[in-house]
Amino acid sequence: MNRIEVKDLNVYFGDAHILKNINTEIPKNTVTALIGPSGCGKSTFLRTINRMNDLIPSFRKEGDIILDEEDIYSPKYDVASLRKKVGMVFQKPNPFPKSIFENVAYGLKVHGIDDKDFLHQQVEESLKAAALWGEVEDKLDNSAMSLSGGQQQRLCIARTIANNPEVILMDEPCSALDPISTTKIEDLIHKLKNDYTIIIVTHNMQQATRVSKYTSFFLNGEIIESNLTDKLFIEPKVKKTEEYITGRFG
């Protein structure tokens, strides 16, 4: 079953045509990887799915994005509940200028949970899942801004999963992480994929093959090829895809 269907999507920032005629489907309870060279539109695509681009004044789109049979851009669609349902880990870690604890608890509090014990338990679990607990358990009250780059990135992952989304958009979640932390985040993704739909942007081909079932290859704002990850990497149909994944590109 498809969780998300994208139909004839075109995205513009002002005059620049960023995404061109995107047609694709994201199946339920699987991991889909997006790959492609820097600047090809992967982040823009993710940000269109949870309507984050609405914040950019010059943003304009054509076409539809259907989530669970509903058009998420229809005027009566509730954007806040969309974003609760579709969580996102941003490319640049963006913790709030609050304590570590408050960062992770934020989503829950916003959705009306104020039971202290429950919050603490959720925060701990999420931080453990994001492989950060050990490093911060003694300083949950410290400002999240004083964490290292990789720690901030894991904090943002913890913050997103603490919020229990159904779909998770991850924009290069492991870019600032060492191999061990990366493995732990990949384990997390494996665990989550049974109940969640995950879209992950990655520049790491190995990572794509390790975590995803499907992969889409973006180039210059277009989807050049989409397929089962195994197939796409072993026998790509399009020449460009082959060139890209073998590193002979450009």
Add this chain to the structure above:
Amino acid sequence: MNRIEVKDLNVYFGDAHILKNINTEIPKNTVTALIGPSGCGKSTFLRTINRMNDLIPSFRKEGDIILDEEDIYSPKYDVASLRKKVGMVFQKPNPFPKSIFENVAYGLKVHGIDDKDFLHQQVEESLKAAALWGEVEDKLDNSAMSLSGGQQQRLCIARTIANNPEVILMDEPCSALDPISTTKIEDLIHKLKNDYTIIIVTHNMQQATRVSKYTSFFLNGEIIESNLTDKLFIEPKVKKTEEYITGRFG
């Protein structure tokens, strides 16, 4: 010959002891890689070398850092000229809210160069070296803030090398880059290493082996092992190093 010597360096942020008894040397005209798990103090170490941590009020250090036989923390050392000499690519891309051109030309302008043709030529060369030219040559006047994550990262690399530093500190310069761009940046590093001293933080072991001559392994604020990269990766002396580079850590 050693370009940089670090003697008994201890760094604190407030009460937290971040770097512990660091003693190391960075040889001239080579690439030194720093590896280690997230949060172990790599960025802090880099930022101590160009005195960027001076901006953080709670920062405090003991020990000395000697660059070209001079103590860079001595009161009469000129910090601005230190930072001109020791360029830095930050972990999180931090372009100025200015045009792409102005971002790259910034360092030159600051150092008194205002010949238009020369600036243009330098900007073009730097952007080409950072593998960004093709994507931005038509929009040099656009704001750098509207670039994609990877484009911003390459812009920051271009900005740093345009400034002609003698020592370059790179904090995960390829974290947001696709394999092709990464290759190009690595080529750049190879080209630069003949005349420049480079310290690069990376989480990518393959990258460390590809670009660096020496590698230091950081853990919990200490340097556990420093060696020629080949030796360190093939026959690490310390157990922890082995565990880390084989991914069996923690």
Add this chain to the structure above:
Amino acid sequence: NSGSSATINVVGSTSVQPVAEKLSETYKASHPDVKINVQGGGSGVGIKSVAEGTSDIGTSSKSLKADEKKGLTEYTLGQDGIVVAINTKNAASDLTKDQLKDIFSGKITNWKEIGGSDASINLITREEGSGTLDAFEKLVMGDDKIKSSAIVQSSTEAVKQSVKQDPNAIGFVSFAAMSDDVKAIKVGGVSPSEETIADGTYELQRPFLFLVKGEAKGEVKAFIDWVMGTEGSKILADEKIIKAKK
């Protein structure tokens, strides 16, 4: 700077200011080499600045107290009437000085007691020290005080507007600034006019003064002589500043 240059600074009363400006405008036409700056501030500022020597001529819209007079020469431009004004819808029209006193001291509080409709009287007075208030207090209130809850307005126009807006208000304004959007009350049967002010039958009036430190000299003297002469008097008359008959 007094006397040394051909600039004359005239500083003080804001009520005298328009007249002084008119005078200087006309004077300059015939004396192009003389510059006259007319600056407001209030009578107190006028008295103070001329005494301190920062201005050449101080202006005042009230007679000076004995201690203020020291060392100053007074030139009376003329008299300004004080008109007791009420709303045009108000039926009252003629009041005695005693009635006025009772009204402003708070003994009479309703218009029906003095020929108006059944409504309480809203008093509008001027600020402490104002030349207008000074004259009104001296001539009407005697030893009584104006009720402390009376609304205070700080200028002729503000009093006029307050009376114009409120059918139950009563206030007093300068005759020179009177217009028919408010109604002038007869005091003791005499309505304010140039004649009644000039011959003193309309009793509510105050002087407009020019003040000079010591004796007027040079350009200042020339200007004051001109003002007190026929040409100046004509302008003063146009501005409804009335020369007392005696």
Add this chain to the structure above:
Amino acid sequence: MNINKIIPPKIAQKIMNGLFIASGLLTILILILVLGYVLVKGLPVVNLEFLLADPIDSGRAGGIFPMIISSIYVTAIAGIIATPLGIGAAIYIVEYANANRAVRLIRFGAEILASIPSIVYGLFGLAFFVVFLQFNWSVLSGGLILAIMALPTIFQVSEVTLSSIPSSYREGSYGLGASKWQTIYRVVVPAAIPGIVTGIILGMTRAISEAAAVMFSVGSALQTPISIFDPGRPLPLHLYTLATEGISLDNAYGTAAVLVIIVLVITIGTNLIVDRYQRKMTGG
């Protein structure tokens, strides 16, 4: 957070949106009412002659040309002095000062300056600039007073804006070997321009509309000031005299309308420029 349980977030959002829009509309209503009042009452007397002629008969007739020039003079003097002082002080506090007590003292000083009644400024100006420094009644004395009045607004708004500039910009610049001052004027100040301009606009609108503070120092002269040592009569003061002494309410409103239009043109113009600048810088 308890409120969440009583009022679901979506309802809260609706209520707050209602409040936002209501207050926006209320503000617009106030705007229309006040600006409309001034313009409707004042515009009928405004014509070319009113703008370009000297006043006749203390302003009962004629125009307000000398007042426009006086206003330009005092406001320009105020701007030229207050802007660098205010921005300079803000830069010092945000970028250089680290002695905490001195900083707090300076901030506190600016806050006090911002709260001093204009009438006290007026008296102070008379005593200090006119009498003590011997600047006499002149547009210079008036302009200096207005400069002191506008200073705290420019200072405080700039200070807040400068301190909200992300430190990553500063680091980027320092990292390239830029000196402190280069970093400040090439990166930090440009990024703070929108806020600084708001401060300048608010400071200048306050200066251009002030009557009480210049009442005792600018001279009230009806002729056009040529040099800064000439007396003048800025628009608000003219308006004040016309209105309060019952000289001509119509011309008072006309003067107010001219002043409002001048301010409107300046604020709209500046905002457009700043808006375009900001969009260029951030790519919004």
Add this chain to the structure above:
Amino acid sequence: MQKNNFTEFLIEKGLFLTAIFSIIMILIIILFILIEGFPAIQEYGFLNFIFGMNWAPSEGEFGVFPMIIGSICVTLLSLLMAVPLSLLCAIFMAEVAPNNVKKFLKPTIETLSGIPSVVYGFFGLIVLVPIMRETFGGTGFSMFTASLILTVMVLPTIISISQDALKAVPNEYREASLGLGATSWQTIKNIIFPAALPGIITAIILGMGRAIGETLAVIMVAGNVALVPNSIFSPLRTLTSNIALEIGYATGIHHNALFGTAIVLFLIIIILLLVANYMQHKYKIDAGSGYL
């Protein structure tokens, strides 16, 4: 290099001079006010002056207590109305309004602060006072009327500055919060507003300064009765009005007493600012000192 450092040194010292300029001005102004005002307080007695209920210069009575109450009441009442309205409006402009509304609204609101106080005074006197009289009875000159006028006068200051402070909050925070499914109101309340708080408090302090210092407009609508008001519909006199009303005529001890009023006003301003600063300190959020 040497020369460069010297320039930097000069710039720093120059900026330092600009920074202490306001302190110097304050000191000069305070000195001036003290010199002029002290004789009255000395002669009349400090406590008599502050707590005296009767202001009658012609009889040598100089009690400013009713004016102290008047100033505080009018300032607080106007802030009570202006702060919520301005903050809501600032949020409306920064976060809610469509782009073209914003573009039109900001400069026009700033224009409001360019309208001279006299105009506000006349507007109040001619338009507002009659409405008040017909609605609430009495003379129409009252604390409430004055506060309404002041509210309108401080709106532009508070709105413009807070709106800029809100807009300066990095977009990343907004995105992070919205990305977690927070409604825009929750984002504003929990993230944007706290991050913009220092700017907002500055806005309020500047607005307060304008309210407490405003003279000409208040004089025309407050009634200026030197009695302690017993309801918000009573007329009252503020300290600033007291100075402005009488300074033009005052000589001798009366003149000194008016400067004494200014001294009292100063003390009140200082107390109010200390309270505001304490609150700013108390609610300041710790943004941490991170760098990444």
